[in-house]
Every structure is written in C-alpha cells, then in structure tokens.
Amino acid sequence: MFWDQETVAWTLTDDTGASALESLRRPQTVHQVAVKLAMQTGYSVSDVRPEVARLIDSAVRCGVVEADREPRRAPEPTATDCAPHPAFLYLHLTSRCNLRCSYCYASPGPNKEREGRDIPFEVAREVLHQAQGLGVENVVITGGEPLLHPRAVELIEEAKRLGYRVNLLTNGLRIERPVAWRSAIACEQVTISLDSADPTLHDLHRGHGSHRRASRAIAVLRKVGFCHVVAAGVLTRHNQHERHEDFETYARSLGAERVSRAPYILQGDARDAWLRPHFASFLARLRQELDVAIERARPREERPGLVWRDRCGAAFGVVAIGADGVVYPCQGLMRPEFAAGSLREEPLERIYTQAPVLTEFRAITVADIPGCSRCAYRFLCGGGCRALAYNVTRDITAPIPGEYCALAQLLAQWRLWGTALGQMPLSAPAEVPL
Ligand SMILES: C[S@@+](CC[C@H](N)C(=O)[O-])C[C@H]1O[C@@H](n2cnc3c(N)ncnc32)[C@H](O)[C@@H]1O
Ligand code: SF4
Numbered sequence: 117m118f119w120d121q122e123t124v125a126w127t128l129t130d131d132t133g134a135s136a137l138e139s140l141r142r143p144q145t146v147h148q149v150a151v152k153l154a155m156q157t158g159y160s161v162s163d164v165r166p167e168v169a170r171l172i173d174s175a176v177r178c179g180v181v182e183a184d185r186e187p188r189r190a191p192e193p194t195a196t197d198c199a200p201h202p203a204f205l206y207l208h209l210t211s212r213c214n215l216r217c218s219y220c221y222a223s224p225g226p227n228k229e230r231e232g233r234d235i236p237f238e239v240a241r242e243v244l245h246q247a248q249g250l251g252v253e254n255v256v257i258t259g260g261e262p263l264l265h266p267r268a269v270e271l272i273e274e275a276k277r278l279g280y281r282v283n284l285l286t287n288g289l290r291i292e293r294p295v296a297w298r299s300a301i302a303c304e305q306v307t308i309s310l311d312s313a314d315p316t317l318h319d320l321h322r323g324h325g326s327h328r329r330a331s332r333a334i335a336v337l338r339k340v341g342f343c344h345v346v347a348a349g350v351l352t353r354h355n356q357h358e359r360h361e362d363f364e365t366y367a368r369s370l371g372a373e374r375v376s377r378a379p380y381i382l383q384g385d386a387r388d389a390w391l392r393p394h395f396a397s398f399l400a401r402l403r404q405e406l407d408v409a410i411e412r413a414r415p416r417e418e419r420p421g422l423v424w425r426d427r428c429g430a431a432f433g434v435v436a437i438g439a440d441g442v443v444y445p446c447q448g449l450m451r452p453e454f455a456a457g458s459l460r461e462e463p464l465e466r467i468y469t470q471a472p473v474l475t476e477f478r479a480i481t482v483a484d485i486p487g488c489s490r491c492a493y494r495f496l497c498g499g500g501c502r503a504l505a506y507n508v509t510r511d512i513t514a515p516i517p518g519e520y521c522a523l524a525q526l527l528a529q530w531r532l533w534g535t536a537l538g539q540m541p542l543s544a545p546a547e548v549p550l
C-alpha cells in the first residue's frame with residue numbers, strides 16, 4: 117500500500133507497481149520510470165511505458181503522487197480545520213459509586229455509595245435541552261455509577277424524548293428488572309463494564325462479586341431486548357493475556373452483541389505501577405492479527421476512498437458535564453484546572469464556544485506536540501489522548517508514552533488497511549478510549 121501522510125490518500129498495487137511508485141520518491145518522468153522497470157522485468161521500454169503511464173495516472177488521481185514539479189507543501193492543520201461540534205455529551209449524573217475499581221479515573225480515592233454528589237435533576241434536564249442547540253446527537257449517561265441517581269431513569273427517558281441516541285455506561289449492579297426495562301427502552305445502547313470472562317480477573321479490578329453481577333446484568337438486558345448491549349473492558353497487565361476471542365465468546369454467550377476492550381489510561385499516580393499493561397506481547401499479537409487480516413482480505417474493486425483523520429475529541433466532538441454542573445473538555449479531564457464554566461451561571465452554548473479553557477484546548481493541533489509534528493501517522497492519530505498525556509506529565513501538549521504511541525500507530529495502520537481493503541474490520545480488536 118502507498119499512502120500520502122499529508123492527505124492520507126492511498127492506493128494498492130502489486131510488487132512491480134510498488135517498485136515503479138517507489139522510484140517516484142524523487143521527481144521522475146514517465147519515461148525514466150519505464151526504463152527502470154523495463155530493466156528490472158526484461159520487457160521492452162515500449163511495452164512497459166503505457167502501463168507505467170496508466171499506473172502513474174491512477175496514482176495521481178487518487179492523490180498519492182503529484183503530477184507537477186512543485187515541491188509538495190504539507191497543509192498545516194489549523195483549529196478551523198475541524199469546526200467545533202460536540203457530537204457526544206458525557207453527562208455525569210453522579211460522582212457516587214457502589215464499586216471502587218482500582219483503575220477508575222473518576223474515583224481515585226475511596227469512593228463509597230454515599231459520598232459524592234448527584235447532579236440536580238433540573239440542571240441535568242436543562243442541559244439536555246440546551247445541548248440540542250449545539251447539535252449534540254449522542255448522550256452518554258455516566259458517572260460514578262449513574263443508576264445511583266434517584267431520577268436516572270427519568271433523565272434517560274427525557275434524553276430519548278428529545279431525540280438523542282443514548283448510551284448508558286453502567287457497572288450493572290443496579291440493573292434490576294424495572295430499571296432494565298425502562299432503560300433498555302429509552303437507550304440505543306447499554307454498555308456494561310466487564311473486564312474478563314474470568315471472575316477472578318474481573319473481580320481483581322472491580323471488587324468481589326462484581327463479575328457475577330455484571331454478567332447477570334448483560335443477561336437481563338438481553339432478555340428484555342430493545343437496546344444494543346455492549347460489554348466493555350479495560351486491559352491492564354492482569355487481564356491483557358486473555359485472548360480476545362475468549363472474552364468475546366463469554367460476553368456473547370451472556371447476550372452482548374458487541375465487545376470492546378481498551379488499555380488502561382495511565383493516571384499518573386501509584387496505581388500505574390500495578391496496572392500499566394506490558395505492551396510488547398500485546399503489540400506483537402495485534403501486529404500478527406493485522407498481518408493475518410491483510411492476508412485473508414480480498415480487495416474489492418469498488419473501494420471506499422476515505423480514511424478519516426483523527427484527533428483527540430476533547431473540547432471538539434466531546435464535551436463533559438460533571439455531577440457538579442461544571443463543563444469540562446472530556447470525561448478524562450474533569451479536573452479543576454479544566455473547569456470551563458458552571459451551568460448554574462452560564463448556558464452551555466456560551467461555555468462551549470467561548471470559555472478560554474475550551475478555545476485554547478481546540479487551538480492545540482498535532483503540530484504542537486513534540487515528537488508528533490513530523491510523524492508519518494500524525495493525521496491518522498492526531499497525537500493521542502490528551503488526558504493520558506496530561507495525567508503523566510501535567511502538560512497538555514506532551515506526547516503520550518512510547519508504548520501507547522506504538523499502539524496508536526498500529527491502530528492507524530489497521531484503519532488504513534481496513535479502509536483500503538474494504539473487507540477488514542475497520543478497527544482493531546482494541547481501541548484507544550476516552
Ligand atoms: C468511569 S466509568 C462510569 C460508568 C460506570 N460506573 C461503569 O463502571 O461502567 C466509565 C468507564 O470508564 C472505564 N474506566 C475507568 N477508569 C479507566 C481508566 N483509567 N482507563 C480506561 N478506562 C477506564 C470504566 O471501566 C468504565 O467502563
Ligand atoms: S463502577 Fe465505574 S465509576 Fe465506579 S469505580 Fe468502577 S469504573 Fe469507576
């Protein structure tokens with residue numbers, strides 16, 4: 117595959133075509149390329165030349181090769197490249213929780229069911245109404261454990277009534293029949309946190325007995341029907357060795373339609389030493405899976421031409437509302453230094469479009485991240501999760517740690533190949549979350 121790292125245009129060719137395109141790294145005429153290829157293949161220049169002209173013409177048309185002799189200029193990304201539009205609103209109904217998961221970004225300290233606060237019903241209802249004006253399409257109901265909010269189901273139903281796609285993130289402990297019925301009817305998706313098929317591994321992360329209750333929640337929701345049920349896991353060094361297929365088979369046997377697993381987001385505190393995944397074996401396995409997927413895929417004639425560019429969604433496609441009614445760039449950056457404004461004092465639209473915390477955040481591009489600004493994957497990766505970078509460095513423009521960067525590159529390759537070959541899953545069996 118040839119791809120242009122600036123435009124993320126790509127083309128697929130065989131070894132001979134690759135050799136011809138390879139020689140275009142330096143400016144060449146069609147004739148020069150044909151002569152080189154004729155020498156390599158033993159055919160005459162006059163036989164090879166029309167084929168070379170056709171190949172180069174098609175490479176020019178799909179944007180991988182430039183026809184003129186002007187040196188190519190990288191388009192500098194600007195903040196206005198992506199007009200701010202929060203497609204996702206993360207609404208934290210409460211900071212209370214009935215579990216104390218070891219890795220949780222939302223509750224670093226002891227977090228009991230009675231501690232913390234609930235968002236006032238009227239504030240949450242009002243934000244759902246205001247978010248319509250901002251073009252929000254998806255509401256993620258989260259927390260803490262959102263179902264501890266005494267009026268959680270009413271708020272979920274209100275979100276549904278307003279036309280949002282609602283995704284409820286829950287640990288499943290409160291999914292009893294009446295709650296399950298009403299949530300399932302109102303939600304497009306209910307995501308149950310499940311870290312492993314093995315109760316010991318799951319409970320090691322999330323507390324004794326939580327595996328049984330999360331598993332039961334998936335089964336109950338499936339029985340009720342109506343919504344998509346997704347099992348979402350966090351990969352740490354304790355469960356990373358579990359084969360994806362085993363996890364998936366277990367979750368599907370309970371009734372989950374889809375599974376996703378994402379690596380632990382480093383928190384920059386003592387927990388990292390215990391939870392940080394060992395990436396070498398994990399990356400090697402993913403690389404192997406990518407090779408097999410490429411080998412098995414048969415390129416389609418009619419191919420989708422687009423590979424989407426990526427960047428951290430914080431303050432762009434995502435905006436988060438804390439249980440305190442404060443607006444933050446994303447659910448991973450709910451820290452006092454990123455508080456953009458309170459919904460008790462200002463409307464959401466004004467905060468989202470004008471708060472300096474968010475406008476400054478949006479001005480950061482991959483070109484500002486040292487080490488990323490010249491990376492071949494920069495427009496596919498965007499520099500990675502800013503919460504992860506901030507957690508470990510306290511610098512919002514710092515690069516993410518090396519092994520997370522290696523994973524980002526692999527996922528970008530997966531996306532590129534997936535799009536080019538059309539038949540592969542578009543994402544790898546691991547996603548970078550947050
Ligand atoms: C904070 S929880 C809130 C919703 C609910 N209490 C639950 O556990 O599903 C949202 C999701 O974030 C995940 N999560 C928490 N801390 C994380 C971290 N440090 N890295 C990656 N995912 C994390 C949880 O596993 C859960 O799936
Ligand atoms: S259940 Fe969710 S909010 Fe509660 S501690 Fe676990 S991950 Fe955090």
Ligand code: SF4
Nearest residue numbers: 488491494497499521
């Ligand atoms: S995080 Fe890594 S892969 Fe992504 S742009 Fe930066 S250097 Fe490239």
